[in-house]
Amino acid sequence: MLPWNRLTELKGHQGTVNSANFSPDGQRIVTASDDKTARVWRTDGLDSLLAQGCDWLNQHLIFNPQDLETLAVCQTPANKTAAAQFWVYQGETQARNGNIEPAVELFRKALAWNPNFNLNPQQKAQQLAEASELVTQGEAAFVIRHTKSAFITPCKRRRLKSQLHKQSPPARTRL
Template sequence: KEIAKLQGHEDSVISASFSPDGQRILTASDDNTARLWDLQGKEIAKFQGRDSGGIIASFSRDGQHILSASVDKTGRVVSIYVWNVESLEQLLARGCRWLHNYLIYAPNLSDSDRQLCNKK
């Protein structure tokens, strides 16, 4: 039984694999992107290659990083990148650290907005 449909790539998908914990799916495409999906088919992240051509990608053994390689039309690897894979909790924590001073000092914020990053 189909449980999800991963839609978003604009060209042929070269590869697809589950993360080591089985909770995410990584796809790579000739559209020069790798995409990270949840098990319901929602796109979590998009990794854009910086060169023309396709891209291949794989998870690190611990699932904390993605290795992507841009390939040209002949299949020759032209660049390699390592990406961090953050959980939603890690991403929110990083965002709150970045917004900290803004939430304290910005004028015209409601009290509930000022407490946005204090909610558990």
């Protein structure tokens, strides 16, 4: 059984309910059952049901602002402010991967949801992309340097060994 809380229970059908739909105004639910009946139920209000759903999804929506963006009913000022930091995180990831324009768009969304952020979307994306490129270049140089030294070290060692042998005093012979 799935771990979920029942919002409400509609009792009255004698058979399995195989269809349920909200009325256009959200004030009623129409159900149809295998017992060959249809029933019309008043809701406690779609808004209260939606609010409960938003409360249950709260943490998910904050960590996944793209989902919150699609659910206008859940976009409270507190949720938008909290989720804005994850737009920034996603933008930083895009920028580090060299995707400047998507990063700028994500930073702009973050600013729209939390104007208290102190960032320039274009500048931040550009700086992160440049920094990432410098790191990549540094890593490549490190690998090349160590690859060269891995090859050069045995050669240097042989030269040094032969020079040491030339400079070593002759072995003493025992009389």
